[in-house]
Each structure stands twice: as C-alpha cells, then as structure tokens.
Amino acid sequence: MDFSFDERTEELRATLLDFMKTQVEPAEAVFSDQLGSSGDRWAWDAVPVMAQLREEARRRGLWNLFLPGDAGAGLTNLQYAPLAEISGRSHLAPAAMNCAAPDTGNMEVLHQFGSEDHQKEWLQPLLDGRIRSAFAMTEPDVASSDATNIQLSIVRDGDSYVLNGRKWWITGAMNPNCRVFIVMGKTDPSAERHRQQSMILVPRDAPGLEVVRAMHVLGYDDHDHGGHAELSFTDVRVPVSNLIGEEGAGFAIAQARLGPGRIHHCMRSIGVAERAIELMCARAASRVAFGRPIADQGVVRDWIAESRVRIEQLRLLVLKTAWLMDTVGNRGAHTEIQAIKIATPATVQWILDKAIQVHGAGGLSQDFPLAAAYAGIRTLRFADGPDEVHKNALAKAELRRQEAAR
Template sequence: MDFTHDATTTELIEKLEAFMAERILPAEPVFAEQLAASDDPWAWSRTPILRELQAEARDRGLWNLFLPPKHDPDGNGAGLTSLQYAPLAEITGRAIGLAPAVLNCAAPDTGNMETLAMFADEAQKKEWLEPLLAGEIRSAFAMTEPDVASSDATNVETSIVRDGDDYVINGRKWWITGAMNPDCTIFIVMGKTDPSADRHRQQSMILVPRDTPGLEVVRGMHVLGYDDHDHGGHAELRFTDVRVPAANLIGEEGDGFAIAQGRLGPGRIHHCMRSIGVAERAIELMCTRASERVAFGKPLAEQGVIREWIAEARVTVDQLRLLTLFTAWRMDTAGNRAAHGDIQAIKIATPEAVQKILDRAMQVHGGGGLSQDFPLAPAFAGIRTLRFADGPDEVHKAALGKAEIRKHSA
C-alpha cells in the first residue's frame, strides 16, 4: 500500500488549503453574524456568505468532492476515490461546520446523495439527486426513533403500509439532522413494510417530500445545550397517515436494512476524516493559547503538563490519520463490505480520541474554552455526538470483538 498523494490529490490539496486560508476561515465570524441576523436562523443554506463561497468553490473545482467515481457516471463530482478524498475531508474539518457546506460535502446530504446514487431509480435521481448535487435543496435521513433502541436498526417501528398505488406512513422519528432547515425538502424515511418477514427484510426506505400532508416537524432538539442551527438543527418528526406514491420507494420492499448499511459505511469514514481536521484545529489553538498565556511566572507552553498534552495529541492524530487512510485504501481496493471491520475500528477510535484532545484544548484555554469566543465548546459537543451517530461505540466494539474472536477460533 502507498499513501503518497497522487498528482490529482496534491493539486486539490493545494487549491483547498488556499481557499481555506484566503476565504473560508476568515468567513467563519461573517457566517455566524449573518445567520444570527437572518429572519430564519435555521435557514443556514440561504446565508449570503455561504452562497458566495459555494459559487467560488464551483469555480475553483472544489464541488462535490465526496462522490466516488463508481457512483458518479455523469461527472457531477470530482471523481475521487476514498483515499483521494481523505486528506481533503480532513482539511474541511478545520473550519468547524462551515467548509463541508461550502463544498457541498456536508452530512447528512452526502450520505443521502450516495444512497440515491447507489439505489434510486432514474426518476428519483432526476427529481431529488440532481438538485442535491447542485446545492439547490437540502435533505434529511429519518431512521432514529424515540421509543426504541435505534442502535439496532431492525427495531424501527414506523410503519410503511401499501395501499393501492400509495404507501401510508405512521410513526415518530427524532434526532433527524438538518430537518429544521426550511430548504430540507426531502426526507429518506426508514420504516417497516412487513413485520412478519425475516428480521433484516422487514425494513424499507421511502422518499417523503417535506410538504406532504401529515408530516409534522414537532420540535428542534439540543445537543449539550446547542441547537446546531448553523447546519440545520436536529428535529423530532411525526408521521400521521402520510401518503406518498409507491414510486417513492427506494429499491424493493425489504431492502431498507441493506441500504442503511451501504449508506452508513462511507458516512462513518467521512465523519472520521473531518474529525481529524477538528483535532488539528484544536492542537493549533492549544499551541497558540499556551504560547500567549502566562501562569506562575512563565508561559503555559513552558509548563511540562501542557507540553505532554500537545505531544500526546500529535501522536494520537497521526495514528488516527494512518488508520483512516488504511481504511480508505481498503474501501477502494477490497470494497466497503470487506473493509467493514476497518470502518468499525476508526469509528471506535476517532471520536473518543478527538474528544480527549478537545477537552485538553479547552482546559488550556481556561474559561475561554467554555465560551463562544472559541470554537472548542461547540466542536466538543459535535464530536461527543459522533459517539452515538452512525452506531454507538459499544455496538461497534461488540461487533469488532466478535469478528476477531471468530477469526482466531477458526
């Protein structure tokens, strides 16, 4: 294996780093100010500075970088492999929250676009995938439910019942990221079409437009006190006799669980890639703060414990990067299914390690680390969320441990 960047990746890294330094990082406070002054603080996708930066990203050839070539026959993205995209996703993670949206590489839209690219029919792609790739609309993925342990996707209780030429949907969902944004015009909803089928064939996925009668956005939800309105928030939804055409079903009845697994694999590595960028930003902020602040007669940077924290953070981030690059290489060369254990490994390792780095960076900043004056506190809340998102740590550890035991027992 060779993780040396090829010419295409090197060129894109140079372009993206320049764009970040010249335009995106300086735009962070502008984005916050414009969103706060907006008539609708949930409508982050309409913020003028974001629209301006998105147009510039297209001009610079930095649009839809996430979409792999096998899912991109029409050339809507950059045609990058997972290994090529990895360092670019890391760079976007440094502009906490803003850069992925600028490049149209923000979750949950990336996962939804890959789902549609892999499993939707041509009519569904025309109606929903094309405007998502163009950045004209936003989307949400509705799987998690309040009444069951959604770490086991087979637990979902939302019903999707065939009625003539339609399906009728009833149920509740929560933690539906992006749903508060009025530009979120389409939901991919997972529910049960046949509760009597095999455990992994009971679920299906269906497309539900936002304006469908009976679909109610009940409330926004907070993450450690943050409403996350800067990327569309998280919502609780209620579906009451929601009727959509049968043509809105993605794939066939019973394909939902398999589609979910196909969707979450790339999503997990994208999260880890960006999280490494978050950690790099935290190290940078920690070093700057430690050099500027004096305590007990000398700069914090000369305190032994602070140097230990910074050294440990550097070692940890470099380890995580190598593990993530290896996983990306495995996905490209052996396929997502073969790389499943590697994806679990990075999903276990990355959020917990980055959370520790952020915690120490906050400690170095003192009270400032808890405040709105630095991006560390919201970044901490976001990274803590990843220990649940796309499957909690414990589920991945149990599955990876089981596979390891089976391998050695054989």
C-alpha cells in the first residue's frame, strides 16, 4: 500500500505551503482590519488584501483546484485532499483560491447539471471569481434534516415559475456580490416523495426576493465569508429556463452536490485541527502554572498525544474515502462518506476544545482563532445533514450487510 503523493500533488503542496506561509497567514490580521473598516462588512471579496491573495493564487496555479475535468484543475479527490487540508488552516485560503463553499458545490451543480445558458451566465463568472452564489435549501418551519420536508413552492405559470416560501441559514447570502441563488423547492407535492423537489436559479435582484436578516452562529455573524441569511420569497417570478435539469430532479441533484461537499469540509477540517495542535503545543510550552510549564502536566500531554492519534486516524479515513470516490464513484463510497461526516466534526471539535482549555481564557477570545474555529466546526454537525441522520443510515446499512453475510 503506497501512502505517498504523486508528483503533481507534491508540486502543488509545495506551492500551496509557500503561499500559506508567505501570503495567507501574514494577511489574516490585515484582512480583519480592512474588512472592519470597509463600508460593507459582508463584502469580503472587495477587501484589497483578499483581491491581492486571489490574484496571487491565480498566478501560482492554485485556482479552482476542487473542480475535476477541464473546467477546473483536473485533480482527483485523492490529489485534492492534502491541498484542501492545507487550505483549511486559514479561513482566508479557500476563498483566496476560489475553493470556498457554497460556491464550490454550486459550481459543481452547474457544471454537471446546468444548461449551456446556465453555464455561460452563471458558471463562468463563478469560475472566474467575479461573482458569488448561495445554495438555498434549509427552511425555518420544517425539519430540514429530511430534505423532502421542504415547503417552498415552485409553481409553473406559463413561461415562468413562481416561488413562495422562506429559507434560512443560507451561507454567503449577505455578501452583496452573491448574485444568484440555487433554490430547492417543491414543484409537485403529489409526486413520489423523492420526486417532489426541483432546483431553480434565482437572481439576487429578482422582485419579491428579500434578504430578511443575518443569522448568528454561537454569537459570530461569520461576516468574513459572507454570513448566513434568512430569505423570503414572495411571488418571485423567474423564467422556466432557470430550472436546473428537469422537474422532480432536485433531490437527486442535492445528493450529487452533497457528496463532494461533505468530503471537502472534512479535508479542510483536518487542517483546522492541525493548526489547533500547533497552537496548543506552543501555548503549553510557553505558559507556567504552579511552578512548571503547562506542557509538563500529564493531562495536557495526554490531550496532545490523543489529538495526534485522532488526526492520523481521521486523515486515513478521509484519504480512503477520496480514493473510493475516484475509483468506484460517490455511490460506491457512500458508507465512507457518511463515516467521515460523522467522525470529522466530532473529532476536530474535541481537539479544539482541548486547545481552548490549554489557552485558558485567551482561548475564548478574539486573540486566537480557536473560539471562532470551534463555532464553525460545531455547525458541521448540522451542515450537509446532522450526525443523527448519518448514524441512522450508516447503522441500517451495516445491519443489512451483516444480515446478508449470515
């Protein structure tokens, strides 16, 4: 079994590591200052230092690495995994490389299912980094962990569809450069359960579409990547040609979108955990309590050792999943995708918790990235399906497998 990376991956890793060290990490404080003093706290892509990072990423060939085929960098999931992990060390890097959610998932949807007109009008500007987008599925009035529950209506009226309903936790929607929403709603409530839903493109300036408010995550508004919003759709009318695929294909498209999205989150989260361990070790070595360095405390050493073991286990599982997605497809890797979605947020959350504890009160403050990272990782236990849904499905599959083996 060969655990080494191929030549192209090693070259990109070296380029990306240098980009992170010389460009991204020094820009973190600058970005925060510039965004805070700008006229619009949500417009992260208009911040001068972000524009510089994006230009530098393009120059170094670190652009659209997530997207396979000619439209992107042509990398496999296995090649992209270590790169996404490195980018996860900083909240600036994915955006700087045009590899940030939800744009990545939306670009994949438009690349795979969009019409030629959709790709020309929306996909190409997204690939170029000229606009942002959002994915509107979750709703406040239903349990959206079951995507078939969604109630926003999409009704055909002549050459148009008319949309009515509410959405919330729509990531990136507060950014004024978010120009289009991929909206999931019901076109036929009487159809078979998984054929009731459709997806449609809704421009931000469509009459009747209102960005109601920004949502906070454990006290953070996440303005540095476009925030999360509640949306209201009141008789929003869009052309029939804005439908993605066919009526009733929304659920299947959502599942196709979520597979790569889930593994990308997991890849980046490992980078979050690696940075947390670095900070934890540095803090433990530099602080003295009760006459000796914190690093000499047995409990702290236990946390550090356990963190390293858990990260190594997690990385191997994510790499195995990426390899399976490349070799047998997303459907064949379904069990492993569920496993990493269950394991990654919980594992990284545990590591962040210990890193915060080692930092003392400082770990809760804005002086370190740990508290914000903790809030972000905690959301992943809901995003793309909550833990309980994945555990239930994984257990059912395991029970079937064991039954078949008897």
